Amino acid sequence: GQQVMQIPQYQHVQEGEDFTTYCNSSTTLSNIQWYKQRPGGHPVFLIQLVKSGEVKKQKRLTFQFGEAKKNSSLHITATQTTDVGTYFCAGRSNDYKLSFGAGTTVTVRA
């Protein structure tokens, strides 16, 4: 079955620094979604990427979908304390199933 892997599992970042989290699928995806879950909260939708090589930006967040539609990345610039949480990628296969990665948990040092 489809598997989605995310690295790193944990990311400790100094406030103001940049970081990237990566997502890889064992199969080609029809689209990929990114979610953020704050401690004690529920996943909140951030963005969906559909096209091969697609790049989308949301303020300090840049999302990219690989050319082969099997990998994706989230890059955050100038990290702030509000960026704390766990970032999940979720890949959708052609049968509608959405498979979540294990997430990257981000902590920020002020």
Added chain:
Amino acid sequence: DAGVTQSPTHLIKTRGQQVTLRCSPKSGHDTVSWYQQALGQGPQFIFQYYEEEERQRGNFPDRFSGHQFPNYSSELNVNALLLGDSALYLCASSWMSYEQYFGPGTRLTVT
């Protein structure tokens, strides 16, 4: 406009018992998906309901069953509870296969 709501918020059950969790989707959404999230893990897909039919199912045993009602609300039933069923159960609604809106979840503890 109310978002996705789930009930109850917390639940404690004993091994072998049965549990029913409920979900009301966001207004305008016709698709409901259920996920199990163990501590420190990503949500694991249980199944998805569309037009009152189970459209897709993840790798969960038949002890996990569900239902979708004409008003698009949904229930998740788990029979013969095991200790390993302890988790946060998340309901997510969407219109077709677009972005999903998650509810706050039901924290199930099996003792």
